[in-house]
Amino acid sequence: MSRPKLPRKSTSIDMTAMCDVAFLLLSFFILTTKFKPSEAITVTTPSSVASKVAPDKDVVLITIDKNGKAFVSMDDETIKQNIATVLNTTKHLNLDVNAFKKAEFYGTSFSQLGSFLALPKEQLKGDLLPGIPVDSTKGPNEMIEWMQLVKTAYEGKKMNLLLKGDNASKYPAFKAVVDAFKKNDLLKFQMVTNPESVPIGSELWKDNQAKGGKGASSE
Amino acid sequence: MAEMDTSSGGGHKKGPGVKKGKKLSTRVDLTPMVDLGFLLITFFIFTTTMSQPTAFKLFLPKDADKPEDQNKAKESGALTILLGKDNHVFYYEGILDNSNASSKFKSANFGNGEDGIRNVILQKKLTTPDKDFVVVIKPNEECTYKNVVDILDEMSINMVKKYALVDISEVENQLVKVTEAASASK
Numbered sequence: 001m002s003r004p005k006l007p008r009k010s011t012s013i014d015m016t017a018m019c020d021v022a023f024l025l026l027s028f029f030i031l032t033t034k035f036k037p038s039e040a041i042t043v044t045t046p047s048s049v050a051s052k053v054a055p056d057k058d059v060v061l062i063t064i065d066k067n068g069k070a071f072v073s074m075d076d077e078t079i080k081q082n083i084a085t086v087l088n089t090t091k092h093l094n095l096d097v098n099a100f101k102k103a104e105f106y107g108t109s110f111s112q113l114g115s116f117l118a119l120p121k122e123q124l125k126g127d128l129l130p131g132i133p134v135d136s137t138k139g140p141n142e143m144i145e146w147m148q149l150v151k152t153a154y155e156g157k158k159m160n161l162l163l164k165g166d167n168a169s170k171y172p173a174f175k176a177v178v179d180a181f182k183k184n185d186l187l188k189f190q191m192v193t194n195p196e197s198v199p200i201g202s203e204l205w206k207d208n209q210a211k212g213g214k215g216a217s218s219e
Numbered sequence: 220m221a222e223m224d225t226s227s228g229g230g231h232k233k234g235p236g237v238k239k240g241k242k243l244s245t246r247v248d249l250t251p252m253v254d255l256g257f258l259l260i261t262f263f264i265f266t267t268t269m270s271q272p273t274a275f276k277l278f279l280p281k282d283a284d285k286p287e288d289q290n291k292a293k294e295s296g297a298l299t300i301l302l303g304k305d306n307h308v309f310y311y312e313g314i315l316d317n318s319n320a321s322s323k324f325k326s327a328n329f330g331n332g333e334d335g336i337r338n339v340i341l342q343k344k345l346t347t348p349d350k351d352f353v354v355v356i357k358p359n360e361e362c363t364y365k366n367v368v369d370i371l372d373e374m375s376i377n378m379v380k381k382y383a384l385v386d387i388s389e390v391e392n393q394l395v396k397v398t399e400a401a402s403a404s405k
Contacts, residue, residue: 015253019253023256029260029267034267046368048369050276050375052273053274054274162274165368169363170360170362171302171359172360174364175358182279189276190276191275192275194273195272198376199337205376
């Protein structure tokens with residue numbers, strides 16, 4: 001059988017279109033990537049079935065690291081400024097209000113706060129800092145005072161109280177912080193966790209199925 | 220497509236003595252560039268943080284100053300869970316006293332098997348009327364934050380409506396430690 005001869009086609013493909021797409025996607029991913037800010041305090045959070053995303057505005061975050069050291073951080077600069085002024089007037093700490101405002105977190109006793117604010121950024125690592133004293137057997141639980149300050153500063157405003165604890169931290173540290181919340185009537189707080197799927201067959205799972213949800217809890 | 224017009228576009232003609240340079244193709248092989256592009260894409264896809272941390276809500280009860288103000292749990296509906304070190308979980312139903320300590324005090328684990336704490340909670344929930352059922356969680360000083368969150372999570376997984384986080388009593392703590400020591404030496 002004789003076939004009509006097909007003209008031989010070149011096997012090289014024009015890559016331009018593909019190149020365009022690749023770089024378009026690349027620029028998209030570059031722009032959307034948010035690198036995790038290198039955290040001064042390393043904390044691995046436990047996981048829970050809670051599906052509500054942690055708030056990121058008006059946050060007062062208490063971090064407990066693996067050694068049970070507690071740190072406080074806030075995101076609102078005016079609030080921080082107010083707290084610094086209050087501290088200066090009530091405790092005569094002579095704090096640098098500006099430095100207090102700029103500090104990302106606080107992790108020392110009130111008496112050491114002045115020198116803490118003067119520390120260079122390299123030394124602001126969770127391991128090197130003493131943390132806010134919370135152990136009431138060794139001295140006053142200063143977290144109570146912190147919470148009082150925060151509560152008065154946020155008076156009349158919405159505040160999201162978050163607690164972020166390390167998997168390995170012991171219960172007494174957690175209890176001390178919770179006690180500080182209780183003492184100030186801050187009875188609602190949220191614990192930062194990693195998302196986890198609801199175990200299949202459990203009560204909550206059945207409930208979600210009945211509601212026609214997608215396995216997300218309404219917590 | 221990706222070619223540029225390199226011809227001099229009908230400009231002035233070169234003189235007779237000027238040699239014409241050999242015309243090189245402007246078509247560039249884009250394959251390596253595409254490779255690089257996709258490599259970087261994969262890198263950025265993998266480094267993008269997808270999972271946002273979630274928050275687990277907890278409402279604390281107000282501390283009752285007088286003991287008579289405190290809520291009394293019905294004995295029949297109470298399940299007490301004790302948390303010890305190394306992820307040990309213990310539980311008992313009702314009230315624990317010296318006479319029945321050995322038979323009532325049982326150990327469990329965080330798994331979801333037969334003796335997992337989830338199964339224990341579920342069994343108790345099914346056998347008690349809804350309004351009487353209450354879980355009391357007593358972590359001792361050696362358990363970790365993770366254990367506490369896990370057990371609170373267990374409450375929401377099993378949809379336990381009433382639960383309380385209570386300080387452990389000295390007797391119970393001793394019992395937990397004795398049992399832990401016994402199981403460790405086995």
